[in-house]
Amino acid sequence: MQNRLRNSFVLTVLFLSLALILSVSSMLRKETVTFTAADGLTVTADEYIMARDYPYILLFHEQESSRGEFSVIAKKLCKMDYNCLAVDMRNGGSVNFVSNETVKRCREIRCPVGVNDVELDMLAAIDYAYERSGRPVILFGSCANASLSLKVAAQHEHVRAVVAFSPGEYFLPQISIQDTISGLKKPVFVSSSLSELPYVSQLVSGIDKNYVTLFEPKLGEGGRGTVSLTTNSTNHSEYWLALLLFFKDLV
Numbered sequence: 439m440q441n442r443l444r445n446s447f448v449l450t451v452l453f454l455s456l457a458l459i460l461s462v463s464s465m466l467r468k469e470t471v472t473f474t475a476a477d478g479l480t481v482t483a484d485e486y487i488m489a490r491d492y493p494y495i496l497l498f499h500e501q502e503s504s505r506g507e508f509s510v511i512a513k514k515l516c517k518m519d520y521n522c523l524a525v526d527m528r529n530g531g532s533v534n535f536v537s538n539e540t541v542k543r544c545r546e547i548r549c550p551v552g553v554n555d556v557e558l559d560m561l562a563a564i565d566y567a568y569e570r571s572g573r574p575v576i577l578f579g580s581c582a583n584a585s586l587s588l589k590v591a592a593q594h595e596h597v598r599a600v601v602a603f604s605p606g607e608y609f610l611p612q613i614s615i616q617d618t619i620s621g622l623k624k625p626v627f628v629s630s631s632l633s634e635l636p637y638v639s640q641l642v643s644g645i646d647k648n649y650v651t652l653f654e655p656k657l658g659e660g661g662r663g664t665v666s667l668t669t670n671s672t673n674h675s676e677y678w679l680a681l682l683l684f685f686k687d688l689v
Contacts, residue, residue, distance in 0.1 A: 466516055471523075473566040475558040479528065479549050482539035483563065486512045486522040493575065493598070494567035497524040498560060499533070500581035500663050501608075506536025507580065511667055514678070515578075518685045521571070525563045527583060529556045553586065553609045560590055564597065574598035576688075580663040582608040585615045588642075592622045599625040599688060601681070604634055604663045605641060620644030627684040629653040629677060631660040653680045 467487045472480050484505045495515050499507040505524040512522040526540035528551050540559065544551065560577075567575045576599045579587030584602035586609075591597040605628065607615055622645045630638040632655050642650050657673035660666045666677045 466513060471566075473562050475562040477549065477555065477558055479540065479547075479559070480543055481525060481528075481559050481562055483523050483525040483566075484508075484512070486516050486524070488516045488519065488521055491571060492519055492521045493571055493573040495520045495522045495576045495578050495601075496560075496563050496567055497522055498527055498563075498577065498579040498583035498587055499524075499530055500583060501529050502531035503533045503580075504530050504536045504538035504541075506532065506534035507664055509534055509536065511664060514667075518682070520576070520685075521567075523563055523567050525559060527556055527559050529582065553613060556583075557586060557590060560586060561594070564590075564594060568596045576601065580604065581606070584663075585609065588619045588622070588626070589613065589615060591624055591626075592619050597624065599627075601627045601684070602629070603666065604630045605638060606634075607641065616641050616644060621646070623649055625684070625688060626650045627653065627681065629655075629660075629666065629680070631655070631662050631666065633659065634662065651680075651684050653677070 465488060469485045470482065471485050472482050475481055497508040497512060499505065505526045508524040512524050515522050526538045528540050528544045530538035530541050532538055564575055574596050577587035577591055577597055578601040580603045584605040587600050588602055588605055591600045626645060626649055628638060628642050628650060635654055639652060642652065655673055655676055657676050660673060661671040665671055667674055
């Protein structure tokens with residue numbers, strides 16, 4: 439009886455916390471900022487600030503997208519006591535009526551856009567956020583940039599954890615993500631649609647099970663990439679609850 443009551447209490451707290459996350463925060467401030475990648479390209483990002491001393495979640499959109507992919511998601515993540523930095527990556531486009539300013543500059547100067555070049559944008563974002571808070575960051579990527587987030591996390595000391603939505607082997611034959619992240623010893627949350635799950639499971643099979651959380655949607659097919667966190671996915675609340683539990687364990 440006591441266990442039943444305890445479990446009921448925990449679930450109630452979690453669902454109340456989820457409701458709080460899904461609400462709008464009046465404390466949140468948003469600024470558009472720029473910083474410079476190692477090859478000289480100016481990178482644009484939207485910075486969502488809850489408190490200056492909070493750690494950062496760095497948000498990396500999928501290919502052909504922009505920082506606008508996170509215009510709603512970032513506000514909800516900030517409710518978990520994080521700041522967010524939604525980055526315009528040079529492998530992007532536009533989404534939610536937000537154009538990718540980094541891509542515009544890249545096209546003007548005809549900068550390279552290979553995987554190693556895109557990684558420079560990510561590394562510059564890590565440096566920016568770490569200088570702001572002095573605390574290790576969490577990388578949060580979608581699709582190809584989820585894969586790159588996993589790769590960078592395996593190699594960068596200032597990355598604490600990774601959230602990867604629908605990662606895959608986007609960079610073969612140049613880079614095998616599965617090989618690169620084998621043995622990764624940082625907390626990883628991996629998610630996908632139901633149909634992608636076997637493939638994604640194989641991709642992260644080399645990570646110690648003590649470090650990886652592989653979320654399997656139970657209430658429907660879900661979505662590819664960050665669409666699974668939006669109202670375009672009928673079971674988006676299921677994904678948010680799983681994310682809440684992951685971040686709760688990071689505290």
